Amino acid sequence: MPRRGLVLAVTGLLALTACGGGRAASGGDKQLTVVMWGGDDQKKAVAAYVEPWARQNGVTVKQDSPTDYAKFRAQVESKKVSWGVVEVEPNFAVNACKNGWAVKLTEVDTSPVKKDLVGECAVPTLEYAFTIGYNTKTFSAADHPKTWAEFFDTKRFPGKRGFWKYATGAMFEAALLADGVPADKLYPLDIDRAFRKLDTIKKDIVWYETGEQQQQLVSSGEAPLIQAWNGRVFAAANEGQPVANEWNQHLLSYDQLIIPAGSRSAGLAQQWLDAYLKDTKGQAEYANHSAYAPVNAEALELVKPEVRKELPAVHEAQRAAIVDYGYWAENYDKVTERMNEWMAQ
Secondary structure (H helix, E strand, O other), rough: OOOOOOOOOOOOEEEEOOOOOOOOOOOOOEEEEEOOOOOHHHHHHHHHHHHHHHHHHOOOOOOOOOHHHHHHHHHHHHOOOOOOOOEOOOOHHHHHHOOOOOOOOOOOOOOOOOOHOOOOEEEEEEEEEEEEEEEOOOOOOOOOOOOHHHHHHOOOOOOOEEEOOOOOOOOOHHHHHOOOOOOOHOOOOOOOHHHHHHHHOOOHEEEEOHHHHHHHHHHHHHOOOEEHHHHHHHHEEEEEOOOEEEEEEEEEEEEEOOOOOOOHHHHHHHHHHHHHHHHHHHHHHHHHHHHOOOOHHHHHHHOOOOHOOOOOHHHHHHEEEEEOOHHHHHHHHHHHHHHHHHOOO
């Protein structure tokens, strides 16, 4: 799931050869292949919090992208694993751990991060939010949807609504909140009720699949209201586009890092994960680029003030819920099938 969009093939070797470099199979040299969603965002992430650690520890870092769940599983099942650590969605991490596709993290100190973002095989890499993104030329700061019920109110707030064409993109959670379900009663999701609410605005929905499409829809006004990834709206606003995030009733999400079972660099990967969770400087540097929140709370103090106000961690009091990826690990396939049928009707 290219949450941040910009899925580009960036397979390449970064020459981090503080102690010689080379291939993992030769002479005891250390090599770690990092796999994320790709594009400039991946390059910035690796530069912020992988490269400094690698230089200090004589590790050669390779990059591959984008994350591909089928390829992940195929590598594990064929026992030909080339990846070292992989950024994934938490619902995949749950199933990968349950099925033995991922390494259980026995050498990683997870105490610096929130327990509810940690799994037996996974640690968080960032937090982001599903917000109400709006076009500031169409709607003012004072008069725009501030709740999901208002987002679904096409009479008071006319125009198209942008949703991510993806089951775990919090569309169903937003629909249920709009229909009056209390935030603490969202899960397990009442999918029938969610579809009934979505039916009320179906003709006004525009679907996006990438972060770039999301930005274009809201910036141009084609869909002056979108269910947004907070960092994408932040980036567009920094480029001078007429967009803003509404933080009320946002839904918190996060990505995780896991190690494929059978990876020859599993021990090295755990060493990096352990260091990463303590790396407040690297996490802050990446947050300054992306407006996605660091997972170590102490890193917030190192984030630029103008960026900090656009991070989910700062708006925790306005949060509706954390997306329950345990639920989605069990229900993703059947909800996706139904969603595709509904969209085709």
